[in-house]
Amino acid sequence: xxxxxxxxxAHRILAAGLAVFILGHLATHLTAVMxxxxxxxxLKATQGLYRNPFVEPVLIAAFLVQIVIGARLLxxxxxxxxxxxxxWAQLLSGGYLIAFILLHSSAALMTRHVFGMDTDFYWAAAxxxxxxxxxxxxxxxxxxxxxxxxxxAAAVRFGWGERAGWAPPALIALGAAVAAxxxxxxxxxxxPIDLPLANAAYFEKFGF
Numbered sequence: 001x002x003x004x005x006x007x008x009x010a011h012r013i014l015a016a017g018l019a020v021f022i023l024g025h026l027a028t029h030l031t032a033v034m035x036x037x038x039x040x041x042x043l044k045a046t047q048g049l050y051r052n053p054f055v056e057p058v059l060i061a062a063f064l065v066q067i068v069i070g071a072r073l074l075x076x077x078x079x080x081x082x083x084x085x086x087x088w089a090q091l092l093s094g095g096y097l098i099a100f101i102l103l104h105s106s107a108a109l110m111t112r113h114v115f116g117m118d119t120d121f122y123w124a125a126a127x128x129x130x131x132x133x134x135x136x137x138x139x140x141x142x143x144x145x146x147x148x149x150x151x152x153a154a155a156v157r158f159g160w161g162e163r164a165g166w167a168p169p170a171l172i173a174l175g176a177a178v179a180a181x182x183x184x185x186x187x188x189x190x191x192p193i194d195l196p197l198a199n200a201a202y203f204e205k206f207g208f
Contacts, residue, residue: 007069014066015155021050021059022148026178029124032185036121036193039185043120063105067098074098086168090154093147100144117202121186126199128187133203138187142179149175 004012028046032039050059074094077083083091108119117123127137153168153175160167184190 011069029182039121070094070098086154086157089150093150096147122196122199125186125193126195145179146175
């Protein structure tokens with residue numbers, strides 16, 4: 001069996017490490033089903049692991065390198081014929097993840113370091129509760145979560161082939177369930193959300 005090209009190997013190695021952070025981050029957001037206070041408590045407990053001068057710069061650099069590698073692989077494979085369902089699933093989810101990570105990470109960093117606001121439960125909840133933001137952010141976040149699980153499903157399908165069985169479709173279904181629970185929690189569908197005045201004022205900076 002031939003070994004994978006160096007760029008693909010680098011992509012896989014970085015993906016394995018970053019997946020731990022991403023899936024942990026999503027697991028943290030799932031705790032919002034128990035209410036804002038539960039989410040804030042878990043978020044504060046986990047942020048100390050990565051939001052520090054030693055880990056955060058390395059994490060940001062790893063994401064940037066992975067984005068560059070992913071973009072190069074996407075450009076290479078875009079022109080290839082006979083992609084099939086899983087080929088398209090891999091490319092489209094990868095492309096969306098590139099855009100989502102860049103936008104979401106830059107927004108979070110700007111909110112913290114430029115505007116001095118913590119990116120806690122209420123920062124995220126405001127985007128999916130306040131009009132007109134919620135009409136764009138609800139599908140934006142849903143597709144972001146779905147892209148993580150779809151990209152993972154495609155990797156399992158290509159890595160295991162037919163032996164993967166129902167694992168790839170099951171991963172996509174799991175992604176849909178995770179997205180639904182997170183957005184139901186942050187979107188105020190499970191319990192009322194009273195946004196702090198500071199969060200509403202933050203969005204007034206953008207003309208709303």
